[in-house]
Amino acid sequence: MDVGVSVDVPDVLVVDDGHLRANWPYLRARLRAGLVNHDLTVVFASLGAGQRIRDLYGIGAVPALVVIDVEPDAEDIAALTKLEVVAGVTGGGKLAVADRLAERGIVFVDGSRGRARSQAEMAIGLMINALRQICTWHNIIAAAGPWPRPSWQFTDHPSFVNGTVCGKQVAVIGMDLVGRAVIGLCVGMGARVWAVDPGVEETDFQEVGARRIQLDEVASVADIVVVAGNSSTPPLTGEMVARLASRTLVVTVRGGGIDLVALRARVLADELFWATDVYESVPVAAGDPILGRGNVIHTPGIAACTREANLAVADILTANIDRVLRGGPPLRWDCVPAVTVEDTSGEPAGGPAADELINRIGAAGVHPWSR
Structure with missing residues (x-):
């Protein structure tokens, strides 16, 4: 578990499937920086084998949940008693528990539009x-x-x-x-x-x-x-x-x-x-x-795998979480920030994510770039 700032219970809990650095190498740092800049505390957690969101420490008091390539189930949502907003990227664009969220008045923000x-x-x-x-x-x-x-x-x-x-x-x-x-x-x-x-x-x-x-x-x-x-x-x-x-x-x-x-x-x-x-x-x-x-x-499922998509998703999640936690409505579904070349926050391509990617592709005998 990586804590953005030292807190017992964060404003925002970010949960991933254990492959965040490899699949979203620029999202993590960008999201943390954006949330902290909005005076929000954040904790990142990766789920282990057989672990569920409801098993994480302090889950009942978390007001904002971000899910990256994982989906909460009904029991997870029930355990999040203070929940106000769920945001993230889950693949399908709609959570299986969407109706349960709506019943409780919990806002869902689909960050996949950044891709x-x-x-x-x-x-x-x-x-x-x-x-x-x-x-x-x-x-x-x-x-x-x-x-x-x-x-x-x-x-x-x-x-x-x-x-x-x-x-x-x-x-x-x-x-x-x-x-x-x-x-x-x-x-x-x-x-x-x-x-x-x-x-x-x-x-x-x-x-x-x-x-x-x-x-x-x-x-x-x-x-x-x-x-x-x-x-x-x-x-x-x-x-x-x-x-x-x-x-x-x-x-x-x-x-x-x-x-x-x-x-x-x-x-x-x-x-x-x-x-x-x-x-x-x-x-x-x-x-x-x-x-x-x-x-x-x-091509092998790479349409959405760009740095700009990573950054845009992070910015969408940040903006909407901040708005909801401050009592405002989320942004319209078609509001997507423009990411410019100068927006380079995120893990550098030569970091751990790149090493993991090179190892995975290298095993197949194909090298996308030289090191």
């Missing part, structure tokens, strides 16, 4: 890589040396949608912060964009420059489909995936929003191109036929 920009930019990166076959040509040059072909020849994959984002017909599934950011980037690059989200007002579509369509219309308008929806977004069903035109590029950076099994079947049949950061199960088995295909670009 939205990183996820949106990853979607665009995957899209461009797929359209231009960047990863394929990188691997060819790495294996064969420069130049494996005359530099003026046409290089894109003619069997699938290719070329520039400009002029493409893009359908975005989901209009939360990730989807809205994707739409803004696509519109800015000259694409024509449609969007699907039954829970969003018409004015929201107009504000971001997208045309509203229904799920069953996606196949008729799009040559690129971006799945940005979370688990609450109605998905493209298997029947809808079956109707996507051959050559369509599907980009997935979140697990909700599409039938991944149906998508995989069409990708394995060489009918669709798939650029993805998410999968049906993790990790992907070494012999999985989806790996190494010419119509697939895959």
Whole structure:
């Protein structure tokens, strides 16, 4: 247990699953500094095997709980008798005990919105890589040396949608912060964009420059489909995936929003191109036929793993906890601080988190950077 300042019972208890330094290397220091700057005391605790939040010392008097990659259960909430606010990042965007919190008037703050920009930019990166076959040509040059072909020849994959984002017909599934950011980037690059989200007002579509369509219309308008929806977004069903035109590029950076099994079947049949950061199960088995295909670009769940996302999440948690503990309302769901290059508080890349990451990746024979 690491205590931000010496206290018996803190204003804020931060609980993680034991992997905070590896998975969130910049969040810890940033969150502690922000809370202390607001005159709040803070304790960090990692749960051991079989340990629950309710087992931690002084839990009954804690007014603010932050959970990072762990979820409190009903008994945990019952033990937190002074609780006013729960905040954190839990993966699903909604706690299983959300109704229990609401019954007691306890505010829940979802910090995962701080990752939205990183996820949106990853979607665009995957899209461009797929359209231009960047990863394929990188691997060819790495294996064969420069130049494996005359530099003026046409290089894109003619069997699938290719070329520039400009002029493409893009359908975005989901209009939360990730989807809205994707739409803004696509519109800015000259694409024509449609969007699907039954829970969003018409004015929201107009504000971001997208045309509203229904799920069953996606196949008729799009040559690129971006799945940005979370688990609450109605998905493209298997029947809808079956109707996507051959050559369509599907980009997935979140697990909700599409039938991944149906998508995989069409990708394995060489009918669709798939650029993805998410999968049906993790990790992907070494012999999985989806790996190494010419119509697939895959990354290992890294869309939200940036320093800026770490810092933005910390800032969202800090601002909302301070507001609630002082008797005010939390910030709107779409309020996300802009993190600039100068905002560098957090553990340096060469610290314990980097050592752990290098050891984990090094065991696989791949080194992301030199030391």
